[in-house]
C-alpha cells in the first residue's frame with residue numbers, strides 16, 4: 001500500500017518572508033508602525049477601499065461588531081456551521097449568537113431560517129463565506145435592508161473570491177478577513193476589517209489600540225503620545241510590523257496562490273463529481289480555502305480512516321456551534337436538522353498551494369475505491 005505524507009493545510013513561505021521579517025528585526029521596531037501602514041495601503045489598493053489591520057480574524061469580527069454598535073441584549077443571526085470564532089466574537093460584545101441553518105448546497109446561511117429567527121432584538125447578520133464560496137449575496141443584503149440589520153461578513157475563507165465581477169471586501173457593509181497561517185494569504189496571524197462607514201472606521205482605528213484617541217495616526221508617524229483621552233472600550237488588537245512584513249510578501253505571491261488553489265479545486269471537482277457531493281462552485285471566481293466533500297454518513301469515519309492509513313490528513317469544518325456546551329443552552333431551538341445531517345457527512349480534503357496534482361489524483365483514487 002502506498003503511503004504519502006499529505007497535510008490538510010499549511011503555510012506556504014519562502015526566502016522572501018524570511019528576508020522581510022529579518023528586515024523588521026534589524027529595524028528594531030516590532031510593534032505597529034510603518035510596515036503596518038505599508039501593508040494597509042497595499043490592501044486598500046487591492047480592495048479599492050480603506051482597510052484596518054488587526055492581529056486575528058476573531059479580533060476583526062469582535063471589533064467590527066462592537067464598532068457597529070452591537071452589544072448587550074442584541075442578537076446576531078449566524079450559521080451554526082462555522083468556526084467557533086464567530087460565536088465567541090458575538091458573545092464577547094455581550095450580544096447573543098442566534099444559530100441558523102445553512103443552505104444544503106452552498107453551506108452558506110439559510111436566509112429563510114434566519115427570517116424565522118428574527119426578533120425585535122435582531123441587530124445584525126453575519127454571513128460566513130464558507131470554503132471561499134459566498135452563496136447569494138444579493139439575497140443576504142436584501143434581507144438585511146428589509147429588516148434593518150447590519151451585515152458583518154466573515155470572509156475569512158474568501159480572500160480573492162469574486163462575486164458578480166466584484167472582489168469580496170470591495171463592496172458591502174462591513175467585511176472581515178482572517179490571515180492566520182493557513183489562509184489564502186497569511187501574515188502569521190492576522191485579520192482585517194473593511195468598511196465605508198466613516199463612523200465605524202474611526203472607532204475601529206482607535207479601538208484596536210485600546211481606544212487611545214488617534215493612536216493609529218501617531219504610530220504611523222513614529223510618535224508615541226503620552227497625553228491622550230479614551231472614550232470607549234478598546235483592545236490590544238493591532239497588527240505588528242513583523243506580521244505586516246509577512247503579509248506584504250504574501251500579497252505579492254497571491255496571484256500564484258490563487259491560480260494553484262483554483263486549479264487543484266477544479267481537479268478535485270473533475271475527479272470526484274458525481275462520486276461525492278461537492279459545493280457547486282465556479283472556481284474561476286471562488287478562491288477556495290478548504291475543499292469540503294460530503295459522503296454517506298455511515299461511510300464517513302471509515303473513509304477518513306482509510307485516507308489516514310494512506311498518509312492523507314483530513315479535517316471536518318465544523319462541529320456546529322449549537323452543539324457546543326457554551327452555546328447549547330443559549331439557543332431557543334436547539335436542533336438544526338439540516339446542519340446536523342451535513343455535519344455527519346462532512347470531510348475536508350487537503351488543499352494548499354504546495355499540494356501537487358499527483359497528490360490530488362492519489363487522494364481521489366482512494367476515495368473512489370472506498371466509497
Ligand SMILES: Cc1ncc(COP(=O)(O)O)c(C=O)c1O
Nearest residue numbers: 056057058083085156178179180
Ligand atoms: C470562518 C472563520 N471565521 C473566523 C476565523 C478566525 O480567524 P483567526 O483564526 O484569524 O482568529 C476563522 C479562522 O480559522 C475562520 O475559519
